[in-house]
Amino acid sequence: MALSLGQKAGWGLADMGIVVFVVVKQLLVLVFLTSVLGVPVGIAGFVTTAVLIFDMIxxxxxxxxSDRTHSRFGRRAPWMAVGAVVMAAGMAALFAVPDGLPLAGDLAWVIAFFGVATIGFTMVAIPFSAQAGEMTQDPRERSAMTGWRMGFASVGILIGGALVPGLAANMGYAMAAVAVSPLIIGAIWISLFATRKAPRLAQDAPIPLKEAYRLVFNNRAFMVLAALYGVMTLAIALITAGLPFAAIYLIVDAGDNALSGVAEALTTLSLMFAAFVVGSIVSQAFWVRLSNQIGKLAALQGGLVLYVTLLCGLFSVLPSVNVTAMAGMFVLAGFANGSYQQIPWALYPDLMDVTRAKTGAAIEGAFSAVWLFGQKLANALAPLVLGLFLQAAGWLETTAGVVTQEPSAITMLHVAITLIPAAILVVSLLGLALVYRPLAQAALGR
Incomplete structure (x- = not known):
């Protein structure tokens, strides 16, 4: 049975709530620890990394x-419904540190509730991703579903990246988290309601955990794609980690171009961030259409080639004093990024079908857990990699927001957010062409 437009869009809506939480934890937890609780940055970094490792476990x-769950609502819905509340409550609680605690008490409080929020996130994110493999087995429908998902995810990025930091500055971190909690929970619950009558694989997977993951690892095409998606994510995460520095040191508003007033009002970082997200949003329908016309893999390769070209173009024009031109470049970069956001997520459910057809095991949750592992690992490594590059080049720390940097440090920043990500994407392109394509053709027969 074909999915309705409401079911496709309704499924994607959940990712808006998920992404708001992801952006909040990426933007606010570290600065809350260091700037509000006074935790040394080294300890704060260790805390966030430790929770991330716990998340991977x-x-x-x-x-x-979630593969083994029995309920009248299906295998995934109970996990997502409860997880949404756990995620939002843990997020709000981690910022509500009681006054008067010693440093160790502050850390214990944040670690405990950050861990709770992360468990809630996992309870939502993995079953949600698994739904793409069990609601439909039509590759075209999966592309459309993923297009809706990434469109809503981009809206979540805008909310989390633009609204929440402003709320935190005006009403405090805890109240800002409370204010967006209904949005997080509501998006996920409305998604569950919209998809309540969508087709489901009623079959469970009564096999041991070890056997389930053995089947996943034996799907060579899936494992290669998951690894290559992790490589792509490392490139994108390097750009994201370096963007705040680029907005200070590489993109300087001269005050005499069309968007100078916007850059002054929003800050250059917010303008570039918004331009990137707008490009990503408007690209989703294009990548769905192109995937249907020439195939998902060819569309992904085309998007990555465009991305590499734009990164090389950015290298040639940075540093820049023209924020209008830079905003245009970031819109195009966001457009190219839409292919990375969307197409791999539409590809990997097709590979889950191969294992189900061969073994009869419906283990979409196990596949989704492995898929997310590479992405999480890359996002964790990117700030460390960027920091090591900048430190080796003599980057100077400051509490004043900006300081005169050595030319070697600026050059390293310049390269680290353009040519190095471009080179990483070229590696992923070669992997797709030389390793993944033959495996996928053998597995899928196309």
């Missing part, structure tokens, strides 16, 4: 047990 467990 819980992924395979949630994926496995």
């Amino acid at each position: 819980t992924d395979p467990l949630v994926g496995h047990y």
Whole structure:
């Protein structure tokens, strides 16, 4: 049975709530620890990394047990409905540190509730991703679903990146988290309601955890794609980690071009961020259409080639004093980024079908846990990699917001957000062409 437009869009809506939480934890937790609680940056970084490692440990467990869940609402909905509340409550609580605690008490509080929020996130994200493999087995429908998903995800990025920091500055971190909690929970619950009558694979997976993941690892095409998606994510995460520095040191508003007033009102960083997200949003329908016309893999390769070309173009024009031209470039970069956002997420459910057809095991949750592992690992490594590059080039720290940097440090920043990500994307392109394509053709027969 074909999915309705409301079911496709309704499924994608959940990712708006998920992404708001992701952006909040990426933007605010570290600065809250260092700027509000006074935690040394080294300890604060260790805390966030430790929680991330804990998150990776819980992924395979949630994926496995969501595969085995029995309920009249299906296998995934109970996890997502409860997880949404756990995620939002943990997020609000981690910022509500009681006054008067010693430093150790502050850290214990944040670690505990950050861990709770992360468990809630995993309870939502993995079952949600698994739904793409069980609601439909039509590759075209999966492309459309993923297009809706990434469109809503981009809206979530705008909300989390533009609204929440402003709320935190005006009403405090805890109240800002409380204010957006209904949006997070509501998006996920409305998604569950919109898809309540969508087709489901009623079959469970009564096999041990070890056997489930053995089947996943034996799907060579899927494992290669998951690894290559992690490589792509490392490139994108390097750009994201370096963007705040680029907005200070590489993109300087001369005050005499069309968007100078906007850059002054929003800050250059917010303008570039918004331009990137707008490009991503408007690209989603294009990548769905192109995937249907020439195939998902060819469309993804085309998007990555465009991305590499734009990064090389950015290298040639930076540093720049023209924020209008830079905003246009970032719109195009966001457009290219839409292919990375959307198409791999539409590809990997097709590969889950191969294992189900061969073994009869419906283990979409296990597949989704492995898929997300590479993405999480890359997002964790990118700030460390960027920091090591900048430190080696003599980057100077400051509490004043900006300081005169050595030319070698500026050059390294310049290269680290353009040519290095471009080179990483070229590696992923070669992997797709030389390793993934033959495996996928053999597995899918096309």
